[in-house]
Structures are given as C-alpha cells and as structure tokens.
Amino acid sequence: MTAPARAPEAPATGHPAIDARGLTVRYGDVLALDAADLRVESGTVCALLGANGSGKSTLFSALIGLVPLAGGQVLLHGRTPDRARKAGLVAYVPQSERIDHSFPVRVVDVVMMGRYGHMGPMRRPRAADRRAVAEALERTGLSHLAHRQVGALSGGQRKRAFVARGIAQGADLFLLDEPFAGVDKGSEATITEVLHGMREEGRTLLVSTHDLAGAGELCDRAVLLQRRVLAEGAPEQVLTPERLAEVFGITAPGASARPRHDGQEAAWRR
C-alpha cells in the first residue's frame, strides 16, 4: 500500500470506462436484464446495488461477454468486450463462494494468474511479471502471505489477493462481486483503503454490494438495479428511502438516506 502510484496500462481514450446501452439478457423464459443502461466514467468508484436476483451478477457477466446478449451493446473504454478482455483491461474479482478454498495454489500463484495475458503460450513468468506480482502483493499488504495456500487466508485477505491479481494484470476496470460479503469490519476497512488507492490512480471500479452503508463511504456513484437501472447518481441521491423501499421491499426507519449498519444488515442481505 506504500508503493508509489502507478498509472494503469489503460489508454486515456476519453471514452467512459463502461458504456452499456439497452442490455437485455434472457435465461430461457426469464428476463434477467431488461434494457439496462449503464455509463461509468473512467476513474470513478461506482456501487451496483440491488436485491438478490436483481441482475447484478448477470450485468457483470454481460459486461465481460460471458452471456449472450438478447439486445443492446457494451463498450469498455470504447472497445468491444472481446477486445477489452484481450487487451487485459478488465479484472474480475469473484464472490468468495465461487472459489474453491482448498485448491492447491498459493497467493503468489493466484496473483501470477493475472499476468497470463501478458505471457507467451506456456505462461512462463519473466522478470517483469515477477516484479508486477511483488508490487501488487505489496500494494494490497499481502507480501508476508505470498506463499500461503489461498485457503489459509481470512476472507478479507483472500479478497485482497484477487484484487492484487487484477492489479498485477494492469487492469483499468475492476468488477468486484460482493467484495464485503463474509469479511470482518477490520478487513473491510483495509479493502476500502486499497480500493481508494486504486481510484487515486485513475482506475475504475464497479462494486456490486448489498451493503448500503458501506456503499456510501466507498463510492462516488451508485446505481440501483432491478433488472433495469432504476436510479443512477451520487450515493445520497440514489439511496433515498423511497427507492430502497421499492427495491429491497423494506422501509428504512428514521428515513435516513444512509441506513445504519447494525441490525438492519440482515434485512438488506435478505
């Protein structure tokens, strides 16, 4: 976290980091995304809020071209998802239950996987790759854990390891899927610090979360998703009691735009 700020390898094209229009995704008869529009400027941290089943994961999948679109188009830094991926611009930080914690890889191996797109077909690491990995580990405060197996880390440390993988990759756009789920308060602060450091370098972060209070502290922008984008703007504009009631089906007592964290969290995470 002490390393000097380093410009990401992304081109300063003047295009928004994410420019998605009319995204529509169907799973059989189920409409998972219904003409969702999303525009995220380069260098912002944007929260993606929505209840379970609101299409947050589907939106991520659509952005990286993992699901076929029934309609709409995506541009990432002005490029198609395919070209953006091949240029190594996009990093995906998975939800923790998607990862096999007993998989026999070390933290340093996971972070090195971020470099594969820069390597030859055999993925033999060169000095530059080792340097990028060491730097990413230091940035995320994981250098002393580099040789641990991933399962031997706490939830927050593991999350940082995957962020480090994206940093080593040199990605400009980070898609973080529920980064605070299963993470204790102390680790949450560390992760937030790392993410803020990344914003300072001009990287773009799209963070899906149930955690409404955390979203206000972390993010410049917020997007409220319910199969389509219901609201988009500064967090305090988006997180109004009325909208939250509409999306999460609850009424926030005290009508606070920034709901308290304690006690209500279970309801948000319903």
Add this chain to the structure above:
Amino acid sequence: MEALNALVQWFTVPLQFDFMWRAMLVSVVAGAVCAVLSCWMTLIGWSLMGDAVSHAVLPGVVLSYLLGLPFAVGALVFGAGSVALIGVVNRTSRVKEDAAIGVVFTALFAVGVLLVSKIPSQTDLMHILFGNVLGVSDADIAQVLAAGAVVLAVVLVKHRDLTLYAFDRVHAHAIGLNPRRLEALLLGLLAVTVVVALQAVGIILVVAMVIVPGATAYLLTDRFERMLAIAVAVAVTASVLGTYLSFHLDAATGGAVVAVQACAFALAYLFAPRHGVAAGALRRARQARRTGEPADPASAP
C-alpha cells in the same frame, strides 16, 4: 538373510521373462500419464466425466479394430462424441447433467458390448474391457508410448492454463483466454489418456487410474506442483507393485494395479499429515483441551 533373499527373488525372478518387462513398461507409462491428468480431474470434480469418457470409447475401439485403424482414432471420436452428446442432452431436455452423463455413457458402452459380442476376432476384444497387459503386442506398446508422449507434451506446454481453468474459469475468460477451448483440450487429453490406460487395466478400471492418484496426492499437499509429483509417484509405484503381484498371484494385472492404488489412497486418507482423518481427530482433540480458543484461519501453518 533368507527372508531378504526371498524378497530379492520376488522382484528379480519375474524379470527373467520378456513379457514382464513389456507389461511393466506399459503399466508404468499408463500409470504416470493417467496420474498427471488425474490431478486436474480431481480438482475440477470430473470423476463422473472420467467414468463416462472411458466407457464411451468402447464402440470406437471396436470399430477401429474392424477398420484396421489405431485404437486412439476411434476412442477420440467416441470420447469427444460422448461429451458433445452429454452437452446436447443436458441443454435440450430437463434431465440434469449427472443423469445425462449416466444415460449417454451407459448407452454407448452397451453398444460397445454388443459389438464385442458379435464380432469374431483373433485377439479377444474382451481384453479391452479388462486389460491384458501381460500379452501386449509391439504395436500396442508403440501406441501407448506415442499417445502417452502426446499427452505429456501437451500438458507440459499447457499446464498453467489448465490449472487456471480448473481454479477460476471466469478469470480465464476475463483476460481473453478461451475457457471452452481449454475444457475441450482437457476432455481431448482425457480421451487419449483412456486409450493409453485401457491397454494396461482395461476400460472398466481406467476411471480409477485417472482419479485415484490425484485424489491421493490432494490429501498430501497444498501445492499443485507437489501434487503432480506425488500422484505420479503413487501411480508408478502401484503399477510396478501391481504387475509383480499379478505375476505371483497369477491374477488380473489391472485389478492388482488399481487395488494397490486404492491402498495408497486409504493410507493417505487415514494418515495424511494435515488432511488425514487421524490428523483431524488429533487436532480436534487438542483444540477441545484448549477450550474457547477458535483457530485463526490466517495463522494456520
């Protein structure tokens, strides 16, 4: 002294026979190649897929025999075909994937058994089912060595990509790799490996060869490179011991090799230093003594 002598003879006497050398060669090569692949099979959770592909190649092998082609050709066609068919049945019906796998591979296997029973042949095609490593021909050996070399060469070049695919295929996709292609590659390697192993242990026991060494090694280490090394060591040892056992007991070689592998797994399951049952019980007992001291996951060794 006499006991030592007997032991030495137990190992040396069979080697006077040429067929034992050949059997040993095929068993060891097949064991090692299968063991390498078994690491990914175990980590991805593809044991049912291994079972499916290994059974589904039977009609392909029989047809290759009829047409005078190398076994590997028919096995590849039917191995890949079965995987594609499983995918189609899974996607286009409400049947769940494990049922689709079960239906497709048993159907193909049944066709293979029918063909075997109706085709008159000099070399007994039943050997394909149960293996006949003590009677392998030069052509068989050449095929095993060639197919094994192909698998090992591909793995040598692609092992990091395969591990990435097994660990996090969304990341593979996100950095511009093609996870579907990696999956197809791994399934293709599986089909070729099945051909290598069926000479040694027969189609029915091939699945053991592509699962058990990896599962054993997985209990013994948290490092992938070590897992590969341990799996190969376990498999090669089992191949050598199993072939000797089958000689001395005058019993089926395939069964003997797989039985030794199973013993290795049982030992690891019980006594592995960190992930074994005994070590787990010991740890829990110690923790119970230090009551109210939950283990910090970050401070685990």
